[in-house]
Amino acid sequence: MFREFSNTRALSLFILRRDRVRLVVWILSISIFVIAIAAILPDLYTTFEERQVMAEAMENPAVTVMLGPGYGLDNYTDGAMMAHFMLVFSAIGMGIMNIMLVVRYTREDEEEGRTEMIRSLPTGSLSYLTASFSLLCLVNVLTSLLVGLGLSSLAYESMDLIGSLLYGAAMGAIGIFFAALTSLFAQLTSNARATIGYSFSFLIAAYIVRGIGDVGYELLSLISPLGLVLRTQVYVNNYCWPVFIILASSVLIFALSLYLNSIRDLGAGFIQTRPGRARASRLLLSPLGLAFRLQKNSIIAWTLGMLILGVSYGSILGDLEGFINSSELIRQMIPEIAGKGMTESFITMLMTILSILGTIPVLLFILRLKGEEKKGRTEQILAAAVSRKSLLASFAAIGLMAIPLIQLMSVLGLWSSAAFVMEDPLSFSTIIKLGLVHLPAMLFMAALAVVLIGFLPGLTGLVWLYLGYSFFVVYMGEMLKLPNWLEKLSPFGHIPQLPLEGADIARLSIMAGLAIALIVAGFIGYRQRDIQG
Amino acid sequence: MAVISVRDLTKKFGKFTALNKVNLELEKGDIYGFIGPNGAGKTTTIRILLGILKASGGKATVFGQDVWKDAVSIHKNLAYVPGDVKLWPNLTGGELIDLFIKLRGSNNKTRRDELIERFQLDPTKKCRTYSKGNRQKVALIAAFASDADLYILDEPTSGLDPLMEQIFQELILEARDQGKTILLSSHILHEVEKLCNKVSIIREGQIIEAGDLKKLRHLTRTRMEVETKRQLEGFDRVKGVHDLYIKDKTVYFQVDSEEINNVIKFISPFEILRLESAPPTLEDLFMRHYRGEAGDL
Numbered sequence: 001m002f003r004e005f006s007n008t009r010a011l012s013l014f015i016l017r018r019d020r021v022r023l024v025v026w027i028l029s030i031s032i033f034v035i036a037i038a039a040i041l042p043d044l045y046t047t048f049e050e051r052q053v054m055a056e057a058m059e060n061p062a063v064t065v066m067l068g069p070g071y072g073l074d075n076y077t078d079g080a081m082m083a084h085f086m087l088v089f090s091a092i093g094m095g096i097m098n099i100m101l102v103v104r105y106t107r108e109d110e111e112e113g114r115t116e117m118i119r120s121l122p123t124g125s126l127s128y129l130t131a132s133f134s135l136l137c138l139v140n141v142l143t144s145l146l147v148g149l150g151l152s153s154l155a156y157e158s159m160d161l162i163g164s165l166l167y168g169a170a171m172g173a174i175g176i177f178f179a180a181l182t183s184l185f186a187q188l189t190s191n192a193r194a195t196i197g198y199s200f201s202f203l204i205a206a207y208i209v210r211g212i213g214d215v216g217y218e219l220l221s222l223i224s225p226l227g228l229v230l231r232t233q234v235y236v237n238n239y240c241w242p243v244f245i246i247l248a249s250s251v252l253i254f255a256l257s258l259y260l261n262s263i264r265d266l267g268a269g270f271i272q273t274r275p276g277r278a279r280a281s282r283l284l285l286s287p288l289g290l291a292f293r294l295q296k297n298s299i300i301a302w303t304l305g306m307l308i309l310g311v312s313y314g315s316i317l318g319d320l321e322g323f324i325n326s327s328e329l330i331r332q333m334i335p336e337i338a339g340k341g342m343t344e345s346f347i348t349m350l351m352t353i354l355s356i357l358g359t360i361p362v363l364l365f366i367l368r369l370k371g372e373e374k375k376g377r378t379e380q381i382l383a384a385a386v387s388r389k390s391l392l393a394s395f396a397a398i399g400l401m402a403i404p405l406i407q408l409m410s411v412l413g414l415w416s417s418a419a420f421v422m423e424d425p426l427s428f429s430t431i432i433k434l435g436l437v438h439l440p441a442m443l444f445m446a447a448l449a450v451v452l453i454g455f456l457p458g459l460t461g462l463v464w465l466y467l468g469y470s471f472f473v474v475y476m477g478e479m480l481k482l483p484n485w486l487e488k489l490s491p492f493g494h495i496p497q498l499p500l501e502g503a504d505i506a507r508l509s510i511m512a513g514l515a516i517a518l519i520v521a522g523f524i525g526y527r528q529r530d531i532q533g
Numbered sequence: 534m535a536v537i538s539v540r541d542l543t544k545k546f547g548k549f550t551a552l553n554k555v556n557l558e559l560e561k562g563d564i565y566g567f568i569g570p571n572g573a574g575k576t577t578t579i580r581i582l583l584g585i586l587k588a589s590g591g592k593a594t595v596f597g598q599d600v601w602k603d604a605v606s607i608h609k610n611l612a613y614v615p616g617d618v619k620l621w622p623n624l625t626g627g628e629l630i631d632l633f634i635k636l637r638g639s640n641n642k643t644r645r646d647e648l649i650e651r652f653q654l655d656p657t658k659k660c661r662t663y664s665k666g667n668r669q670k671v672a673l674i675a676a677f678a679s680d681a682d683l684y685i686l687d688e689p690t691s692g693l694d695p696l697m698e699q700i701f702q703e704l705i706l707e708a709r710d711q712g713k714t715i716l717l718s719s720h721i722l723h724e725v726e727k728l729c730n731k732v733s734i735i736r737e738g739q740i741i742e743a744g745d746l747k748k749l750r751h752l753t754r755t756r757m758e759v760e761t762k763r764q765l766e767g768f769d770r771v772k773g774v775h776d777l778y779i780k781d782k783t784v785y786f787q788v789d790s791e792e793i794n795n796v797i798k799f800i801s802p803f804e805i806l807r808l809e810s811a812p813p814t815l816e817d818l819f820m821r822h823y824r825g826e827a828g829d830l
Contacts, residue, residue, distance in 0.1 A: 385605050
């Protein structure tokens, strides 16, 4: 039995040595982000009254879908507010970190033939998987402790040591859960891309299931790890049982992946790959055909995904309507936009968030070309009679054509479910106009991706950072009372609040014009530079 | 007109000079061996010829056209096989062969099927399941099924088994008979020796030897093994004799080509019983240059 695990410790140390910088960067960026938010939040809502106003707003079902159910709202302390705002996102961050790292140490190493080298050494057949999982457990525990101690060191009255440690532990437990889950998907599928796909789909599904559960069927929230983790009610009730359930299920999942690992061949998976075509279909035989074919599954998945996301966001609008009508406080606070106006301004924000999320696939499709270059496959296409212009145009075209498609899906989803749940539904034309005004901002982000490919292919990560920033300022800007100019730094901060203000055509045209100029520049740059890899 | 003409080609990556005034000249019908140790600049040269890297200095043309500006039009008559063939894991070998052929602008179905048959490739398998040798077959089939005038092959046989290597050599000779031009970068010297009529040796970004393979041999040494009736005396002082080894009345040595006559004159009085000579192999040539400065120490 033990020989299956021989040299596990040495392998853990090896992974640690190999990725020491990457691991430290992950741990620090997640912990510092959480602690920094916790540090500024109490300064924004200093008085009891201000916090109670927030508490009232937190009962908004739309907020519940995004952040989870509020608790301790009678006495909404800094701690309760902080945990309510941040715990679900902290957990998602941990999920992303663990998925990326586990894929790296499992399927990716296997695909690149590195696992074979390891297995040819006197190591057990389960050693490498166990080594990566145990190292990640350590990483998660360290992050937990860092967050826990960091939060309590802020010395806010309502953020005590026990609560802070529980906050950290909840994050760590989710991290370990996703490490185990990704290990499992790494056994089931036979390549790294599929493992990433399944793991992220699970993460997104867990978030959506929790959102639906939190406004309706609580049972759904209890089967989602992201729903469970919010049941800790950190800083108010400090329940520990959800952490234990998550950890116990992680152990079971990891045991299952060990078992599957022990019965499969190296390089094989359980989800079989079928033999493919002996000849290419006519559709494949052009750079555009190749760009499409390589991303077909991803295009279909994102199109459906955005429709589902639109539907789930739209489904809360009915509750929102009722909530606005019943809440005296909200009416007093913002009488001018109470009633229908409130719903509409809320829809603008929903649409902006959907647009930002919808920009993710657009960027993925365009930046795929950079991935191809990095993997050394661009060379062979360019060695054929294909110009750089047509190669870049093919990948850019897929991304640019995805913009209206993706946006249409969000709009359709939002409109259809809103029509179903609202007593006084919004007209389709209102929502489609809302969708349209976001197109220039999405185009702008796509243009940035093109220009980076043209001039700075090594720094395409910047566009992700910028999109993340946009999401953050739009999503949290109001709640964190961030100054307005921070929002204006993002193209999504320039979108007119359509039902309330008119569409500022001039401004939108400038944004679109800038985007087109950037795209042209990107093409010029791509024709000038060396192709790497 | 030269098919490939490279004049004083220089490429710098930051401060590092990868190529320093490289010259190459390929006439129509040449099978040109391009040899040199790892990292010498073979692949960099090829990538510049393909218009994938931009030269820092010098001039390179293919079919008389500029390799950077006219890449697309050049590539219509050019087929390339990279040393490390990278393929898309989720496409099949058959699909990629078709794609590459189509992107080059030719379309020859019977030739494609014939080559798949000859190389014994299963075209229905996804590329992620192919071994290095099989990935190389995909690139070779796509290249030789295209109707190209120039083939640029960067270590094309490094993953093939001897049987497949044989088929590769047949393809090269067939292409030669059709008057095609081939630039073959290789480490497998017996292959270059067998196939090529010209070679260039590159080291540290510079061409250190170039020309007709036969002429190059004349510049070098000949291996000799001579048995004499009487013991040779004072042979180690003869000019042009290297690597001397004497066993009883047999001597083994290498001799500079221009000194052969004098050496034979020196040996004759000792009454030659047996004399064997072998032309220098490319390997001898190569090793001398490889060791380069290290050997001169």
